[in-house]
Amino acid sequence: MSGSRPRPGLSRRGLLVAGGAVAGVAVAGALGVEEEVLPGRGWLHRTLGLDGPDGTVPDVPPGPLTSGSFVSPARLGQRVGWSIALPPDAPDHLPVAVVLHGRGGDHTSAFAPDYLALGSFLAAAVAAGSSPYALASVDGGEAYWHPRANGDDPQKMVLQEFLPLLTRHGLDTRRLGFLGWSMGGFGSLHLAGTLGARRVAGVAVMSPALWHDYADTAPGAYDDARDFAAVEVMTRRSDLDGIALRVDCGEEDPFYASTRDYVAGFAERPAGGFEPGDHDIGYWRRRAPREVAFLGRALAG
Template sequence: MALAGAGAGGAGLAVEGGLLPGRSTLYRALGLDGAPGHVPGTQPGPLVSGHFTSKARLGASVGWTIAYPPGSAPGDRLPVAVVLHGYSEDHTDAFGRRLGLEHFLAQDHARGGTPFALAAVDGGDTYWHRRVTGEDAGALVTDEFVPMLAARGLDTRRIGLLGWSMGGYGALHLAGRLGAARVASVVAESPALWHQASQAASIAFDGAADFARSGVMGRQQELDGIPVRVDCGTGDAFCPAARDYVAGFDAADHPAGGFEPGAHDMAYWRRMAPAQLAFAGARFA
């Protein structure tokens, strides 16, 4: 895997791909990452999975899973948050022994949260936007997956978007493209962000023009009217850029979330999941 230069871009991709220890290992060694989060034992609601052939992903067979809250069933007209996975992962990382979001969703429901579904799909490693090859994981979400969710009875008039790492960037990017009329909330966890094309991981964008077209830095106004939450661990290589991104919002639109001890890993993401799902659910209420 190629890395960008020695700046934040190279470090960020190394964190995502697990290739270099970097900032996360240093903070972990110093005991600065905080307590790890754990998947709760709450019994989840139904899960439905499948595959379809994606035109947007140039004929790739993509997997997907929908997680329903307890007491609901496939076909129920629930609002839905689309979950975008990180680099070198797929939709299954959102559930099961990895992030375990179906258990956190059940926990939120048990605490009186607004019932909603979570739906994840395989986006490949193309950073959730159109690439020079013609592959477009963003269009997969908006033009194929969301209509499929609607056909299964879910209420997709205004969706939530939630993602981590590459998917955190993707959630912000797609929310900006769709706008407040289509997006109820966006949660970006440890988003893969860079200030300049020269800093970005080489796999993330097809050069400076693609970065200028598809980057989210400096485009905070595209999220006007959308409730935004951004979380990032202070031991994460992406933390400095995430702080700058959050600082770029107007005071009246300052995102929820924040920065606390944590690394670019599942231990931190599991710890943040309850608050993030509560945030998304409250915006559907």
């Protein structure tokens, strides 16, 4: 076929050399991606099946789940949903870990069977010997769990409205845990640091949404550079002094590099670590057993 003929002036040897050069570029590109010189490491690992197995929900029935809503003055009068998950046969006055969802989620994300199903992970942890405690989630919208210029203040909602609600439901809120992923991972670090060790026993985060600079942030995550500077956690590690800390992030996650830098900045390395995994439910389910057990130990202490 005419389409298979080499162009005039291009010899067979030239074709071989050109082909070798293309292959060399492809290999160099792959190595560059692997070393994070070029973008696309997560895509490459997903394509090659190198981002690790998806976690599975334990075959353990969850305990009672109570849900409701309230009108939140702190969130501009919005109706805010919430859920409280208890382990099976739970005693009264349990300590509680507040669960902060990622961007695009809501209070149901933590416990929905087709999402994180944390009620089952909690039940499995307690059955395996963890001290019992409650998990409680609440709607935070997409304001990144801090006060915004438009008046929406999910931080105030959690601290001044949701925690008293948990107390009224018989939970012990004198010392708390925080658990979050993505946007909620940032929020957990931020709120735990805001309250400090006198109020927070432990915080466990997966794939926290962390950036070094405002210019790198996702659209809408912060109002402006001043807003970012007021609440960023990368330079405020000392706010977590005395709080048990666990940080997990997948190596294919877009926040891997910044989370790695965040962890490296602690004098004493936090629990958790890095392994193959992406910014997705499969990875978060894989880490959930350790996150839930970690908070059980922290709250028991």
